[in-house]
Amino acid sequence: MATSYWLDRSSDHKAKTFDILIVGGGITGASTAFWLKKEDPNLKIAILEKSRLAFGASGRNAGFITCGSVEHFNRMVSKHGEAQALEIWKFAETNMSLLKEHIIENEKSLEFEQRGAYSLAAESAEFNELKSVAQLMNRLNIGNEVLGSDQVEKRLGAFGFEGGIRYLKDGAINPYKLVKKIFDKSGCEFFDQTEVFAIESSTAGDRIVKTDNGVFHASIVVLCTNGYSGNLSSYFKDKIYPTRGQIMMVEPVEPFMDGPCYANFYLDYFRQLADGSLLIGGFRQLEKETEVGYSDHITDVIQSALHDFVQKHLPRFKDKKITHRWAGIMGFSQDGEPMIGALPEDNQVFFCGGFTGHGIGLAFHSGKCLSDLIFGHPIPEWISARRFP
Numbered sequence: 001m002a003t004s005y006w007l008d009r010s011s012d013h014k015a016k017t018f019d020i021l022i023v024g025g026g027i028t029g030a031s032t033a034f035w036l037k038k039e040d041p042n043l044k045i046a047i048l049e050k051s052r053l054a055f056g057a058s059g060r061n062a063g064f065i066t067c068g069s070v071e072h073f074n075r076m077v078s079k080h081g082e083a084q085a086l087e088i089w090k091f092a093e094t095n096m097s098l099l100k101e102h103i104i105e106n107e108k109s110l111e112f113e114q115r116g117a118y119s120l121a122a123e124s125a126e127f128n129e130l131k132s133v134a135q136l137m138n139r140l141n142i143g144n145e146v147l148g149s150d151q152v153e154k155r156l157g158a159f160g161f162e163g164g165i166r167y168l169k170d171g172a173i174n175p176y177k178l179v180k181k182i183f184d185k186s187g188c189e190f191f192d193q194t195e196v197f198a199i200e201s202s203t204a205g206d207r208i209v210k211t212d213n214g215v216f217h218a219s220i221v222v223l224c225t226n227g228y229s230g231n232l233s234s235y236f237k238d239k240i241y242p243t244r245g246q247i248m249m250v251e252p253v254e255p256f257m258d259g260p261c262y263a264n265f266y267l268d269y270f271r272q273l274a275d276g277s278l279l280i281g282g283f284r285q286l287e288k289e290t291e292v293g294y295s296d297h298i299t300d301v302i303q304s305a306l307h308d309f310v311q312k313h314l315p316r317f318k319d320k321k322i323t324h325r326w327a328g329i330m331g332f333s334q335d336g337e338p339m340i341g342a343l344p345e346d347n348q349v350f351f352c353g354g355f356t357g358h359g360i361g362l363a364f365h366s367g368k369c370l371s372d373l374i375f376g377h378p379i380p381e382w383i384s385a386r387r388f389p
Contacts, residue, residue: 003197003212017217018046018189020374021209023196023232024224025049026058027179027359028352031367032222033186034102039375045188048211050195054179057226057359060296060328062247062269062281063175064260065099066117066361067092067167070336071266073142074133079335084382086140088337091380092358093169095365103181103364110177111274115259116145117170119266120152120161126265127162134165143168155258160313164261172260172271175360182364196232199349207348220374223351224367226331226359228294233351235343239388240354243332244291245281246298248306249324250317252276268309278317280306296327332356334388338363340370341385350374351385 020036020043022029029047036043049055068076068089076085096114104112121127130146137144145166152161183190194213199221202208209216223229227242252275260271268282283305284291290299303325310317333339333354343349352370355362369379381387 007212008210015215015217016046019044019218020220020222021045021207021216021218022047022188022222022224023209024056024226024228025051025053025183025190025192026056026224026226027054027175027182027363028058028226028355028367029222029224030179030182030186031364032224032352032370033188033367034182035368035371036374037186037188039371041187045186046216047183047188047190048194048196048209048216049190049192052192053183053190054176056228057245057328057330058179059176060247060326061175061245061357061360062260062271062279063172063178064117064269064271064358064360065096065114065171065173066358067096067170070356070358072119072129072133074129074136077136080382082140086142087380088382089142091365091383092361095362096169096171098368099178099364103178103185104173107181110181111174112171113173113259113274114169114171116166116168117172117259118147118152118156118164118166118261120156120158120164120261120263122161122264124162127164130163130165156261157256157316158261158313159315161263166259170260173360178360199232199346201346207346219348221349222370222374223349224353225351226353226355227329229331229351229353233343233349235345236351236353238334239339239385240331240333242292242294243284243330243357244293244296244327245284245330245357246302246306246327247279247281247325248303248322250278250280250310251320251323252278253316253320256316263313270309270314277323278310278314278320280310282306283309294329296329298325298327330355330357330359338366338383339385339388340366340373340379340383342373
């Protein structure tokens with residue numbers, strides 16, 4: 001939102017100077033800070049966040065660390081070709097490996113698990129497609145397992161599904177604790193309650209970042225604002241679309257579910273947490289035209305659909321109370337893949353966003369790519385913003 005002359009308090013504070021300023025205190029911002037400091041520990045870096053750490057989609061998602069894209073792998077191949085689809089999948093596998101090596105390590109408090117993730121089919125047509133996906137993956141040496149309805153019921157306590165596929169390398173985590181750990185290991189400064197409303201050039205050649213918490217100066221500015229990127233540059237208006245996702249939590253029962261699950265062509269998802277509670281989200285397809293924009297309110301239609309899904313498919317939670325309901329704003333890109341680059345009108349302002357609901361599975365590796373780009377190293381063409389005019 002634009003700030004009026006009367007509300008502009010940026011001149012009330014002494015300007016603060018850094019080498020690099022990162023706008024956005026979610027997983028992408030924290031990851032980029034981590035990799036920049038890894039490349040050059042002497043860099044003076046600060047993250048500016050309008051609310052608090054991981055307050056956006058990074059702290060409002062389901063915590064899935066999944067490979068691939070926003071759709072079944074065969075559809076990725078149809079869209080991108082086999083070689084690029086495999087490259088995207090391997091990129092996400094590397095994201096997991098990097099997280100385990102640099103962040104997760106043996107840290108139990110992050111609530112990390114890697115038992116694979118499931119994609120379930122309620123109809124025979126989707127199950128047939130999943131079996132075709134498995135054959136394609138087998139040929140490309142991507143680990144998977146096909147399950148029939150009886151195995152889905154036994155492992156997941158989920159009923160009413162024809163079958164599914166398990167992706168062996170996927171996992172799940174506490175997303176807030178993950179972002180906090182990445183930020184802590186970055187060693188950067190953090191300014192919360194600091195909303196950026198303007199980025200300008202100075203006569204000295206650096207960038208002036210105006211906020212409601214004072215003015216900041218830096219040689220380079222990095223936008224890690226995902227769904228909110230359009231508020232800072234019109235460049236993103238037709239490239240990253242703010243899209244709402246809704247979630248519901250149900251009180252715990254004895255843990256029984258083998259791993260996190262997708263259903264209905266990746267549109268709906270659920271997992272049982274370590275304490276036995278159920279997290280379920282999705283169903284934005286029911287209100288496509290209204291599940292866009294920056295409002296994070298929940299709606300009766302989608303919350304009712306989430307409740308009905310539990311009643312129909314997850315009987316062990318049927319009579320349990322709902323404990324939490326919330327929503328978050330994601331950034332959906334034109335083609336479903338993230339984009340990294342510099343603004344065409346300002347090559348000192350870099351960006352990364354457009355994760356299309358899969359930031360936890362892609363952002364740590366993407367932050368490394370963004371750091372590489374800033375330092376002049378090559379990055380994969382499929383993730384480069386150069387693919388857009």
